[in-house]
Amino acid sequence: MYNPTVARLTYRALLGRRRAMILFLLPGMLLLIAAAVRAFNGADDQVAADVLGGFALATMVPLIGVIAGTGAIGPEIDDGSIVYLLSKPVKRPSIIFTKLIVAIAVTMAFSAVPTFIAGFILNGxxxxVAVAYTVAxxxxxxxxxxxxxxxxxxxRHAVVIGLVYALVWEALFGSLIAGARTLSVQQWALALxxxxxxxxxxxxEVGLTTAVVLLAAVTIVATWFAGFKLRTLKLAGEE
Structure with a gap:
C-alpha cells in the first residue's frame, strides 16, 4: 500500500520553504515558552501540565495537523496537479494511505518531539508529565x-474548516461546553x-476505553472515506 514515490513527492510538498517555516514556528514557540516558564517559575509539575496541555496539545498539535493533513493532498486537488498522479498506475487507496503516513510522520515530528523536549525543560x-503529553x-x-x-x-476550504475545528470547536467550545469535550480529539488524547x-x-472528560475506540474509529473512517472520495474523482476523459 505504501508508495515511496508518492511519499517523496508529498514530503517535498509539505517541507517546502513556506510550510517548513510555519511548521518550525510553533515548536519553537513552545520551547521558548517552556524555557521562560522554567527560568521564572522553576520546576513545577502542575505548571508543566498546564503549559503542555494549554499550548502543546490544545494549540500546536491540531494546527500542525491542519498544515500536514490538508497540505498532503489539498493543494494538488486545488491546482489540478493531482490528475498527473492519478493518471499513473498507482492505486488510489495507496495514494491516500501513503499521504496519511507522511502527514502522520510530519505531525508527530513537529509536535510530539518538541512536546517531549519541552516537558523535560519544564520539570524534568x-x-x-513529559511522557504523558508526548503519548497524547x-x-x-x-x-x-x-x-x-x-x-x-x-x-477546497479545508484549511479554514480545519482551523475552525481546532481553534473554535476544540479550544473555545471545548473549554466552555462539557458536551463538546466528548467530541474532541484533544480530550481523547488526554485520556491516554x-x-x-x-x-x-x-x-x-472521556474514559480511556471510549477514547481509544473513538480515536481508532475516526482514523479508520476518515481514511476510508478519503480513499473513497479519491476513487470517485474523475479525470478528464474518464467515463
Missing part, C-alpha cells in the same frame, strides 16, 4: 492527520495522558 519529566501528542497526530487529510480531499500519570494531575 516529573510525575511522567502521538495519538492525536494520527487522528488529526486522518481528519484533515479527509478535509483536504473533499473541500491521564492513564500515564495516573494521579489526577491530568484529567479528561
Amino acid at each position: 519529566n516529573g510525575q511522567q 501528542a502521538l495519538v492525536a497526530s494520527i487522528a488529526y492527520s486522518a481528519l484533515f487529510l479527509l478535509l483536504g480531499t473533499i473541500s 495522558a491521564q492513564k500515564v500519570t495516573g494521579d489526577g494531575l491530568i484529567t479528561s
